[in-house]
Amino acid sequence: MDSSQGSTLQSNVTRFTDGSSPSTEAKYIDNVPVYVKELIAGGAAGAFAKTAVAPLERIKILLQTRNQGFHSLGICQSLKKLLKYEGVAGFYKGNGASVLRIVPYAALHFMTYERYRLWILDNYSGLGTGPVVDLLAGSAAGGTAVLFTYPLDLARTKLAYQTSDTRGTVLQGTRQINAFPAYSGIRNVIERVYIEGGVCSLYRGIGPTLFGILPYAGLKFYIYEELKRHVPEEHQTSILLLLSCGALAGLFGQTLTYPLDVVRRQMQIEHLLPSSQGGVRYRNTLDGLVSIVSTQGWRQLFAGLSINYIKIVPSVAIGFTAYDTMKTWLGIPPRQKSKAISTS
Template structure:
């Protein structure tokens, strides 16, 4: 029996490296996203200027959601969020590792430093967004719906019963382009955000003494700071993306959007520059644990799956190529 268990474990660990990275990334994304789902719901309501929540504050918003929708209200749209984040995080982490290996092999001079992590992080982020954006759009539309009493009462809005219903209605109304509405600012935002996030995290970990590199609390601290810095720099583009995603629902006619830069300027003029950072304080509360948990769980899963270190994997591939 012990021999059979050992063989089963060996077979499990012998799966291809990219598959291990997909598994580790998907689990990390799902755990991190679920942990911060209530804050994500409130943040979206702030960003999209839902009238019932303007001026409510964090505590007031939590109270209002709980009174009108109950505990499950905090997780409205989380099914779509997790359905998106698992493939998104899986692709993001795996693509980052793959692009990083390709860059090292193609350009050995870029073996370390900011260029490597910025490039690999940015391109992998864009790759993940392109493949999973429709689910992000659905997640935003579902989270935007608010209950009053026992019914959903959006204004001039399709009422979506769930993920598939939302996808069907959006596709029927606007076609495939409707499912990718707002992807341009998403790509603009993910390029710097993903690149900076991986760069800050890897740079801080490089400065950690060897004996502390596998310490969970050290990883959490590095992930927290990486998420905080990268999110602050790119947050206005996230606000633009959310408003584009729901503009057909409730954004005023004067800001029917023309382009990312035009939207940015128009929001600043019509709603004030503070709106570009609306929900940022909540996002700090969300990003710190989310990015920290994501990176930490990913690193733990890689250890569990016996994924070789990035540098060792690159060296092994180089040797095989030269043989």
């Protein structure tokens, strides 16, 4: 590199770092449509939050589905057992499918929430601009995101359910805790499920998922936005306050809809259950709720809820906070109170 090239490079670096001249990157971001920025912000927030709580998510699924060797253990003992037989990697088993699902899910969830909210404000002004709009927009957004990403959630559950001893330790005369045919990855799960039952099998458990996500997503946005309205304007960007609002929103919403999540998980892994539990197929969500209460006890409807409380606090809080922070970083205009903003 000659001296003139070095001088030019140094000049460009200086201009980029000290902000003395307009940045090409900043200009590019400014020209990106608002809805695309919302997709980016939502996807990034979802991936960050999901990875942060992956170990607790894995344990929750094992408890919800009554996995052999884990259903009678507590949180700490389950984490220790998983670490012993699968190592640190076991904490993140199925997380690839989880992140692959959560990026489009969160992106669609946040973006469609913003779009639905503006549409409601512009077409149904009689509803006002308060929490009812957030409740309706959040519910519709949650349902939309679920319909587009459900097969990935199914794959995540099946991958997380299968447990094996990867440390080579013999457990009860076998290297596997569960002797089910192992799935090798996301694509393998989707292919095998499709071959076994067609497209419908990829949406096994979608009923309780929608019944659960519609009120949960709506309540989550409703509570979060309502709590934020009571935060003084000078503290609206406080990370701690945003985390607190998000945590409370997630805790309250999840408590009311958790039994539906348990039914969904059990419907997703029915054919993987041991023969002693096999042959039990829930016809629908209500049948699943009744069957679980009568055969497993009402407490099973809340199996893993304690973990969910621990998980929801950071997950939803981080998700909302990261989304609001990304919106600021990407230059997304403040949320409108009445008229829709241009998406270009």
